[in-house]
Amino acid sequence: MEHKIIDTQEVVIRFTGDSGDGMQLTGTLFADASALYGNEISTFPDYPAEIRAPQGTVSGVSGFQVHIGSTEVKTPGDYCDVLVAMNPAALKANAKWAKPGASIIIDTDSFDEKGLEKAGFKTNDPIAEMKLEDYHIVASPITSLTKESLKDSGLDNKAIIRSKNMFVLGMCYFMFNRPLNFTEEYLEKKFAKKPNLIAPNKKVLNDGYNYAHNIHAIPNTYRIEPAKQEPGVYRNINGNQATAWGLLAASEKSGRPLFCGSYPITPATVILEELAIHKSLGAKTVQCEDEISGICTAIGAAYAGNMAVTTTSGPGLSLKSEALGLAMITELPLVIVDVQRSGPSTGIPTKTEQTDLNQALYGRNGECPIMVMAARTPSHCFHSAFYAAKYAMEHMMPVILLTEGFIGNGSEPWKIPSMNDYPAINPPIIDKCDGKFKPFERDLEKYARSWALPGTPGLEHRVGGLEKTPAGAVSSDPLMHEQMVAARAEKVARTANYIPELEVVGNQSGDILIVGWGGTYGHLYTATKQLLAEGANVGFAHFDYINPLPKNTAEVFSKFKKIIVCELNSGQFVDYLRAKHPDFKYEQLNKVQGQPFIVQEIVAAVKAL
Amino acid sequence: MKYTLQDFKSDQEVKWCPGCGDHAVLASVLRAMPEVCEEMGYNKEQFVFVSGIGCSSRFPYYMNTYGFHSIHGRATAISTGVKVANPELCVWQATGDGDALAIGGNHFIHALRRNIDINIILFNNRIYGLTKGQYSPTSKLGIVTKTSPYGSIEQPFTPGQLVLGARGTFFARSLDSELKLNQEIMVQAAKHKGTSIMEMLVNCVIFNDGTHMEFSERSVRADRTIVLKHGEPMIFGANRDKGLVLDGDKLKVVTIGENGITEKDILVHDAHTSNIGIHSMLVDMKYPDYPVALGVIRDVEDKTYNDNVHNQVKEVKEKSKIQCMEDLLHSGATWTVK
Numbered sequence: 018m019e020h021k022i023i024d025t026q027e028v029v030i031r032f033t034g035d036s037g038d039g040m041q042l043t044g045t046l047f048a049d050a051s052a053l054y055g056n057e058i059s060t061f062p063d064y065p066a067e068i069r070a071p072q073g074t075v076s077g078v079s080g081f082q083v084h085i086g087s088t089e090v091k092t093p094g095d096y097c098d099v100l101v102a103m104n105p106a107a108l109k110a111n112a113k114w115a116k117p118g119a120s121i122i123i124d125t126d127s128f129d130e131k132g133l134e135k136a137g138f139k140t141n142d143p144i145a146e147m148k149l150e151d152y153h154i155v156a157s158p159i160t161s162l163t164k165e166s167l168k169d170s171g172l173d174n175k176a177i178i179r180s181k182n183m184f185v186l187g188m189c190y191f192m193f194n195r196p197l198n199f200t201e202e203y204l205e206k207k208f209a210k211k212p213n214l215i216a217p218n219k220k221v222l223n224d225g226y227n228y229a230h231n232i233h234a235i236p237n238t239y240r241i242e243p244a245k246q247e248p249g250v251y252r253n254i255n256g257n258q259a260t261a262w263g264l265l266a267a268s269e270k271s272g273r274p275l276f277c278g279s280y281p282i283t284p285a286t287v288i289l290e291e292l293a294i295h296k297s298l299g300a301k302t303v304q305c306e307d308e309i310s311g312i313c314t315a316i317g318a319a320y321a322g323n324m325a326v327t328t329t330s331g332p333g334l335s336l337k338s339e340a341l342g343l344a345m346i347t348e349l350p351l352v353i354v355d356v357q358r359s360g361p362s363t364g365i366p367t368k369t370e371q372t373d374l375n376q377a378l379y380g381r382n383g384e385c386p387i388m389v390m391a392a393r394t395p396s397h398c399f400h401s402a403f404y405a406a407k408y409a410m411e412h413m414m415p416v417i418l419l420t421e422g423f424i425g426n427g428s429e430p431w432k433i434p435s436m437n438d439y440p441a442i443n444p445p446i447i448d449k450c451d452g453k454f455k456p457f458e459r460d461l462e463k464y465a466r467s468w469a470l471p472g473t474p475g476l477e478h479r480v481g482g483l484e485k486t487p488a489g490a491v492s493s494d495p496l497m498h499e500q501m502v503a504a505r506a507e508k509v510a511r512t513a514n515y516i517p518e519l520e521v522v523g524n525q526s527g528d529i530l531i532v533g534w535g536g537t538y539g540h541l542y543t544a545t546k547q548l549l550a551e552g553a554n555v556g557f558a559h560f561d562y563i564n565p566l567p568k569n570t571a572e573v574f575s576k577f578k579k580i581i582v583c584e585l586n587s588g589q590f591v592d593y594l595r596a597k598h599p600d601f602k603y604e605q606l607n608k609v610q611g612q613p614f615i616v617q618e619i620v621a622a623v624k625a626l
Numbered sequence: 627m628k629y630t631l632q633d634f635k636s637d638q639e640v641k642w643c644p645g646c647g648d649h650a651v652l653a654s655v656l657r658a659m660p661e662v663c664e665e666m667g668y669n670k671e672q673f674v675f676v677s678g679i680g681c682s683s684r685f686p687y688y689m690n691t692y693g694f695h696s697i698h699g700r701a702t703a704i705s706t707g708v709k710v711a712n713p714e715l716c717v718w719q720a721t722g723d724g725d726a727l728a729i730g731g732n733h734f735i736h737a738l739r740r741n742i743d744i745n746i747i748l749f750n751n752r753i754y755g756l757t758k759g760q761y762s763p764t765s766k767l768g769i770v771t772k773t774s775p776y777g778s779i780e781q782p783f784t785p786g787q788l789v790l791g792a793r794g795t796f797f798a799r800s801l802d803s804e805l806k807l808n809q810e811i812m813v814q815a816a817k818h819k820g821t822s823i824m825e826m827l828v829n830c831v832i833f834n835d836g837t838h839m840e841f842s843e844r845s846v847r848a849d850r851t852i853v854l855k856h857g858e859p860m861i862f863g864a865n866r867d868k869g870l871v872l873d874g875d876k877l878k879v880v881t882i883g884e885n886g887i888t889e890k891d892i893l894v895h896d897a898h899t900s901n902i903g904i905h906s907m908l909v910d911m912k913y914p915d916y917p918v919a920l921g922v923i924r925d926v927e928d929k930t931y932n933d934n935v936h937n938q939v940k941e942v943k944e945k946s947k948i949q950c951m952e953d954l955l956h957s958g959a960t961w962t963v964k
Contacts, residue, residue, distance in 0.1 A: 053961050199959070243963075252960045262954065269951045276711050278703075295954065296939045297946030301710055303935075306736035310703040313696070313733075317676070317707025320694055321715060325707070343697050432963075433955045471692035471708070471715050474671040479686050481695030482679075490638075491687065 021237045022194065027086035028239055029094030030189060033111045034103030036070050036079040039182035043101075044081025045428075046186060050199040052253045052430045055243025056085040059539065060255075061093035061613070062426045066283070066366045073127075073135035078110040085193075087242040089546075091394075091539035093427065095615040099192065101185055103127060103159070105136035105143055112147050120153040122188065124181065126160035153236070157228070159184050166224040170217040180221045187225020194240045197222060247432055255428035256395035256420055256536075257284070260354055261291035263402025264326055265298050270403075271410055271442035273324035275300040278314030280307055280333065283366045284422040285356035288328040308336035312353065316340060319349040320480065322446070322470035324406060328354040330422075331373045332363065335380065341415060342381045345505065347480040348457065348466050350409040350444065353417045354402065356425040357535075359611040368611030369423035371535050371585040377417045378564055378593065384502045386509045388412075389564040391419040393538035396431035398424060401561065403439060410444040412512055413465040414505075419563075421536035421585075423613050448473050456480060456489040457501070463515075464508035513565040519558050519573050526576035527554035529623055532603075533583050534560040534590055537614055541583055544619035555623065563590070566597060574601045579626055581606055583619060627669055629660040634670065636690040647802030647828030648682050648749060654808035655689070655718075655747070661809070662816040668716050675718045676705045678725035681756050682749035682828075685720030699730030702737045705744045706931075713932040716816065717744040723764040724754050727783050731763075738792035740931035741820040745812070748785055748823055751830040752837045759833035771833075786909030786923065789823050790902045796822035797909065798922040801842050802829060807853060807920065814922050819930050841913040850913050854921040856897040859889060862917050869893070870916075877907045879916060897925040 032044045041062055048060045063080040070077030084094035096116040102108035104127040115121060133141060140146050144154055163181040170177065190197055201219055208214040254262075268275035277300065279289040293302040301323075305311040312327040319325035329337065334355045344351045357373045359365035377389045388408060392401035398420055405418040445460070447467045456478040459466045469476035478489050484501060486492045521530070523545050533541040538559050545557035558573050560566070574580055582591035583606040591605045606622040608614060634656050642648045662668060673691035677683035679698035686693030692715075696704045701721050709717045726734045726748050737744065753771065754760040760773040764785065768777040789797045796818040798811040808826070815822035827838045841850035852862035852870070860870040867882045869892035880887045893904070908919045948954045 049959065053959060055961065055963065203959075246963045248963050250956065250960050250962050252955075252958065262951075265954065266951050274711070276707065278707060295948065296942035297948050298951070298954065299939060299943070301935055301939060303706065303710060305703070306732050309700060310706075310733055310736070313700040313703030314707035314710070316696070317694070317704035317709075318711035319707075320692075320704070321674070321708040321711035323711040325711075339697055340700065343700075347694075433960065436951045436955075470712075471674045472672055472712060474669065477671060477690055477692050479693035479695060481686070481693075482697050483695060 022240050023237050024240050024242065026088050026241070027084065027090065028099070028193065028241055029082060029084045029097040030099045030101070031080055031082045031097040031111060031114055032101045033078055033080040033107035034101070034182070035072055035106065036065055036067065036077045037072065038079070038103045039179065040079045040103070041081050043182045043186050044083055046200050046203065047189060047195070048083045048428060049203070049253055050190070050195050051083070051085040052251070053199045054195060055246070056087060056241055057090035057244040057246070058428070058430055059084045059090050059093045060428045061423065064367055073104055073106055073132055075106045075110045075136060078107045080111060085241055087244045091543045092613070092616060095617055099189070101189070103181070103185070105132045105138055108143060108147070109136045109138065112149060115152060118151060118153065120155055121149065122155040122157065122185065124159035124185070125156045126158050157188070162224070162228060163221055166221045167217050170220070171213065172217055180218060183218050183221045184225035187222040188229040191226045191229035192238050194238055197226060249432040251430050251432055253428050254396050254399070254431045255287070255426060256392065256398040256424040257287035257356065257426070258291050259396050259398035259431070260392070260402045260418070260420060260425070261288045261295070263399040264292070264352065264406055265295055265300060266399070266436065266439060267403045267406030267442055268299065268324045269436070270439060271324055271406070271444055273322065273410065273444065275326065276315060276318035276323035277301070277326040277328065278303045278305050278311040278318065279328045280305050280311045282308070282330045282333045284358055284425050285328045285330045285333070285354065287425070288354060288356070308333040309340060312337040312340040312344070315351055316344050316347070316349060319344070319351050320347070320471070322468070324410060325350065326352045326354070328356070330356050330358050331360045331376070334373060334376055338380050339382070341387065342383060342385050343482050344415040345381070345385050345387060346482055346484070348413045348505070349415070349480070350413055350468070351415040352402070352405045352409050353415060355417060355419050357419060357421045365611045367422065369421045369536070369585065369613055370609065370611060371421060371537070372589070372609065373419060374563070374586065374589040374593070377419055384506065386506050386564065388414060388416045388509050388512055389419065390416060390562055391535035391560065392424060393536065393559060393561065395424050395427045395429045407440070407442045408512055408515070410442055411465065412463050412508060413445065413468060414508060419535055424536040444468055446470060447476065449475060453488070454478050455487050457485060457487040459504065459508070464504060464511055510565050513568050516562045516565070516567060518569045519560065519567040521573060522557040523549050524554055524556045527556055528577065529553070529555045529579045529581060529626055530574065530577035531555060531557040531581055531583060531619070531623060532560070534563060537583060537585060540614040540616050540619060543616045544623065547616065547620055548623055553623070560590070563593070571598050571600070574598060579604060581623060581626060583614065583622070585609065585614070627663070629663050629670060631656045631660060634659045634690055636688050638687045640688055641684060642681060643832055645831040646681070647751065647826070647830070650802040650805060651747065651749060651808065651826050651828060652685065652688055654805050655812060657805065658809045658812035661813050662716070665813060666716070666816060672714060673716050673718065674708050675720065676701050676708065677720040678730060679756070680722035680725045682720050682722045683725060699725055699728070700733065701725065702730055702733035702746070706737055706742050709742055709744055709932050710935055713743070713936060719744055719746045721746060721748055723748065723750045723752060723762045723785070727763045727785060727788065735788060735792040738789060738794040738821050738823070741795055741928050742931040743819055743821070745815045745822045746824065748825045749828050750785060750825050751828045751834055752782070753830050753834035755830050755833055784910060785823070785825050787906065790906050790909060790924070794823060794924065795820040795926045795928050796922070797825070797905070797924045798823070799825045799827065799920050801827050801838065801920065804920070811922060814925060818925055820928055841918045850917055851920050852917040854895045854897070854908065854919055854923055856895055856922065856925065859892040859894050861889070861892055877911065877916065897922050898927070900926050
């Protein structure tokens with residue numbers, strides 16, 4: 018069979034296997050190597066909540082999808098061109114994500130009677146049973162080949178079998194003409210302290226590559242040229258890491274040491290982990306006894322003058338509700354990051370959703386408006402976290418930043434910004450005042466109060482959850498309470514004067530405006546581009562700021578005949594828009610499946626209008 | 627700077643009920659703070675008083691210092707944040723038996739486990755006062771309150787046992803009206819590096835009047851309590867003729883001069899031993915079997931959380947190649963597009 022190299026603009030690969038098979042690492046390494054090669058990439062880890070779900074079962078299948086391209090890549094791709102299925106359960110769970118005619122690599126060693134039975138196959142021919150005959154099945158005894166490859170390595174049998182993911186990664190590198198050096202360098206670094214593992218891992222990677230080359234099991238290989246990207250220095254970053262870094266950047270720009278009080282929770286934990294690494298930048302992390310302590314330690318740290326942060330996911334935000342009210346009434350700067358996951362309650366913890374919007378907007382007792390922002394993409398988390406901290410500190414208030422499991426875990430190449438491109442952050446810290454200090458007196462422009470830090474002579478004052486006068490005295494005077502409620506709300510409303518206006522992608526006026534917020538950006542953007550290419554008269558407006566809304570929201574809406582609001586919930590944002598801008602009629606596209614949108618379902622919904 | 631009681635007194639009207647034990651604790655704190663400043667070199671602006679919710683949690687308003695009256699149960703978490711954010715501050719906390727041991731129990735034990743350097747005054751009146759009289763986690767079994775009209779069926783906590791169980795390094799106990807002892811305890815608590823728990827047995831005149839009276843009443847106090855001082859024999863009684871000895875694995879009350887007992891036989895209090903054995907027995911002593919132990923029962927040195935946090939930051943800073951955001955942004959694998 019003649020081997021052909023096919024040039025293509027984009028390819029989607031889905032690595033799947035048992036949750037102990039190392040598919041997350043394999044996918045990440047493939048993505049990193051592609052990014053370093055210069056491709057645009059987007060990734061989507063899709064894994065079960067159990068660390069080791071029952072082996073070989075469908076519920077224990079872990080997946081990692083990578084979309085690489087030589088042109089714009091904004092989503093991890095709807096369906097894959099190549100599916101790697103390390104066991105029958107992975108095939109069973111993931112065949113539906115393979116494009117018609119896709120290549121499917123399976124490890125035949127795991128397709129034995131026991132494996133097939135565990136995965137729930139009724140026959141011993143899973144390909145026929147799933148009607149996959151028209152697909153290109155690459156059936157290889159990956160486990161045996163790995164064993165053969167490493168028989169003289171000195172590793173024990175368990176360690177050898179664990180290396181089979183490197184074998185399959187090598188096969189994929191051959192299929193997509195990826196250089197091996199990036200991954201080899203990674204292995205050298207990773208196993209610097211266990212050097213006896215470096216050579217075997219490299220060997221099995223190369224053997225996988227050579228095997229794919231030798232057997233010609235793969236008729237064609239693909240070449241995805243590096244993307245035409247803006248000149249600059251790039252790196253790969255995932256959303257949670259970017260969030261942590263954005264917070265660190267805000268700490269540097271404000272001169273306020275970063276304090277993070279958090280409790281581990283999927284999928285937000287990586288932010289705490291990442292901040293814990295960067296103590297050299299002065300970050301203090303307290304792994305608290307619970308979510309409430311997370312936010313309360315942060316509030317204490319804010320009172321004492323630190324840039325305070327607490328990170329969590331949906332159920333954790335519920336636990337923090339009362340303390341959010343405290344941060345709001347004491348008018349202390351605080352960033353609350355909620356990496357949303359599927360709910361309610363524990364829901365599907367590892368799956369993505371946008372179902373915490375109502376909670377972020379309204380989930381507190383009393384009149385308690387809080388600024389709510391949302392991040393678009395993994396790298397956009399950096400920008401969003403930076404600005405959340407900037408608004409929190411300069412306006413003296415808590416700010417909720419919503420991200421999502423999808424972008425928190427997802428990664429993409431990122432043109433590294435210069436810190437010179439980011440503005441200074443100037444919190445209203447005072448070190449003296451005329452007369453007696455009045456803690457809740459506010460500046461007339463932003464309505465922010467001053468930040469008087471303990472340790473400053475002469476500014477001793479008390480804050481707390483009880484309603485107070487501007488002078489800081491406890492008061493239950495009816496009119497005074499009403500004035501304070503209004504003043505605190507006005508402060509949040511006035512941030513609209515400081516946030517960027519809403520921008521429209523595509524046509525600036527026309528038939529249909531596609532509206533979204535948060536981590537659906539990539540899918541909505543890609544759908545918009547496709548619709549425009551097909552001649553549809555559409556625009557796309559994505560909200561990074563939800564409370565307050567950008568000032569030109571109504572103006573943008575008025576330029577389109579129809580508005581469709583697309584979100585991964587039952588319609589929380591669209592209902593909010595109906596309340597805030599009732600003059601417009603809104604169509605909606607909703608999905609609550611714990612999964613991101615598929616570009617084609619957006620395209621179809623818009624076309625159906 | 628030299629301070630007086632007046633420097634720490636705020637201009638706010640004190641709103642506790644007349645006769646409430648909290649007044650005496652406030653008076654003790656106001657007396658102790660100038661001494662704390664003198665002994666430890668603090669200035670007044672370095673003091674932060676944090677509280678939760680409950681009668682005693684009004685405390686910060688009555689101090690002319692930085693203060694934070696927070697939400698129910700969370701004072702310990704807020705204090706932890708304040709101290710970690712700025713370890714130069716001298717952090718005090720006023721909390722009640724409900725605030726610290728019921729709704730805030732988790733934060734309480736974890737602060738102790740971490741040994742964060744904060745000073746917690748635990749006002750124990752064995753009742754919920756601000757909500758008008760429901761039993762608390764330290765209320766006696768059988769107590770009739772609004773939520774236990776047929777008598778409480780819950781066993782109470784002994785706060786000192788929680789402290790010891792959570793590896794606490796400082797525990798003291800006193801009575802609201804023992805102003806001088808309170809002051810001594812507070813100065814020692816301030817000097818102690820780590821979480822200091824000062825259990826103040828306070829009287830609630832409205833909802834639980836006389837809850838501690840069987841041993842706190844002036845006429846019987848000397849015979850029914852013992853004030854422990856490090857390095858001194860455990861002697862008590864109006865005639866200073868009673869003492870504590872070890873009898874097998876239990877403490878025993880003896881009378882000096884009877885059965886051949888002399889002062890030499892009496893146990894000497896060692897507050898600084900890390901062994902919790904005798905501390906636990908002392909904490910547990912209850913009238914009428916024993917005198918109730920007052921004073922500093924445990925004061926043990928250990929590393930503090932706040933020091934550990936800052937030392938780790940310092941160590942990593944010295945070693946790390948990443949000294950600013952630009953370093954971080956360009957760390958690890960990067961590539962250049964021309």
